[in-house]
Amino acid sequence: MATIASQVILHPYVSQSLKLGSVNVGRDKLYRTVQYFSRFLAWFLLSRGYKVEAARWTALKSHLGIGRKLMRLGKPVEHLQAALRAASSPSEVGEQLTSIARQLAYFGYLTYDTALWANAAKFIALKPSTAEKVTKTSNRFWLAGILFSITHGLLKAGRLAHDAKKLRNSETWGEKDLSDEAQREVRQLALENLRADTRYQFIIDLFDIWIPASNLGLVNVNDGIVGFAGFVSSLMGLRAQWIAINNGKKN
Numbered sequence: 001m002a003t004i005a006s007q008v009i010l011h012p013y014v015s016q017s018l019k020l021g022s023v024n025v026g027r028d029k030l031y032r033t034v035q036y037f038s039r040f041l042a043w044f045l046l047s048r049g050y051k052v053e054a055a056r057w058t059a060l061k062s063h064l065g066i067g068r069k070l071m072r073l074g075k076p077v078e079h080l081q082a083a084l085r086a087a088s089s090p091s092e093v094g095e096q097l098t099s100i101a102r103q104l105a106y107f108g109y110l111t112y113d114t115a116l117w118a119n120a121a122k123f124i125a126l127k128p129s130t131a132e133k134v135t136k137t138s139n140r141f142w143l144a145g146i147l148f149s150i151t152h153g154l155l156k157a158g159r160l161a162h163d164a165k166k167l168r169n170s171e172t173w174g175e176k177d178l179s180d181e182a183q184r185e186v187r188q189l190a191l192e193n194l195r196a197d198t199r200y201q202f203i204i205d206l207f208d209i210w211i212p213a214s215n216l217g218l219v220n221v222n223d224g225i226v227g228f229a230g231f232v233s234s235l236m237g238l239r240a241q242w243i244a245i246n247n248g249k250k251n
Helices: 002-009 012-022 023-047 051-071 075-090 093-120 128-171 176-208 212-215 225-245
Strands: none
Touching: 012 023, 012 225, 023 051, 023 128, 023 212, 023 225, 075 093, 093 128, 128 212, 176 212, 176 225, 212 225
16 A cells, blocks of 8 residues: 555656656646636636536636735846847847847736735725726736737747748758768757747747737637637646746657
């Protein structure tokens, strides 16, 4: 019995899960996944007339949302630093500008989000009308950040596709230098990985954009669609974080 228990507790998957949960970003990705799943499930139950069960999941969604706001305290400064690094790094002008704009937009979004958390925690007292304005402004910054991220992804994808085509065209025919060929294959693999990462983030952004757009009333979709979109993008973000934390292990 003890052997079975030790095999379960000490299983590599459990260790990898604990490693994911030991960092703030990993916990946030996990909580976000549960939060949007709760939003979708609450809508589903409510649409079937299960009001009591729906209220339970709605409460979980709300509390996870408040908890995640607390976990993101200090994140605005990280985005300011990222904007400064993007401004000083050599890159294509379009990619650089959209990267800076994206980071500044997320800085604004999370700054206003911090004020909303302080109001929810009763640390400050905002009038209902003021809280509504802060919420709208926060969502506008969030939407702007996603739009800049999508634009950045399109520009980067175009550049990487051009670079990949140039690399393919540079292939020599006939007798080949093994060293040059090996270097070319390494560069080609690196380009393909960058293109895959760019596509992955682009898909996440396409799902995420429905959330602030819905909050601002720009699109008329129900909580089920918003919850499902957020759940899918959260799962994708959680998977990416899992791979990053566990050194590329996808199991």
